[in-house]
Amino acid sequence: MARRPKRSHNGGPPLDDYKGPPWGKGDPYIFLAWQAAHAKAWKAPSREVMLMRMDKAERLGLTYEEYTLEILERGRHLREEDTERISAIKAARKRRRARHLD
Numbered sequence: 001m002a003r004r005p006k007r008s009h010n011g012g013p014p015l016d017d018y019k020g021p022p023w024g025k026g027d028p029y030i031f032l033a034w035q036a037a038h039a040k041a042w043k044a045p046s047r048e049v050m051l052m053r054m055d056k057a058e059r060l061g062l063t064y065e066e067y068t069l070e071i072l073e074r075g076r077h078l079r080e081e082d083t084e085r086i087s088a089i090k091a092a093r094k095r096r097r098a099r100h101l102d
Contacts, residue, residue, distance in 0.1 A: 041072055060086055066093065 044050065050064075057067035060078055066089050070078055078086060 042068075062086065062089060063093075 045053070053067055053071075054064050056077070057064050060067065060080065062070075062078070067078065070076070070085070070089070
């Protein structure tokens with residue numbers, strides 16, 4: 001039985017660590033559409049925007065990718081006052097590292 005996606009899941013195919021197209025598993029058009037949307041979302045911004053995000057991420061103790069992902073997923077820029085969300089991002093990073101090392 002297939003697992004239902006989490007409520008926050010957008011229904012798109014997994015794009016991380018992708019080893020090849022799952023042509024036998026689902027609609028190829030949907031997969032390619034999501035892959036294109038992923039590439040567009042992560043297209044490099046202007047130099048000024050990238051430098052601003054890098055500076056802000058560094059001041060918050062986050063990586064550029066973590067900070068940018070927060071903007072893409074939630075549509076908001078983190079601030080120093082967002083301590084709970086920043087802590088949650090750092091905790092998730094530690095869990096990913098621990099899983100990766102196992």
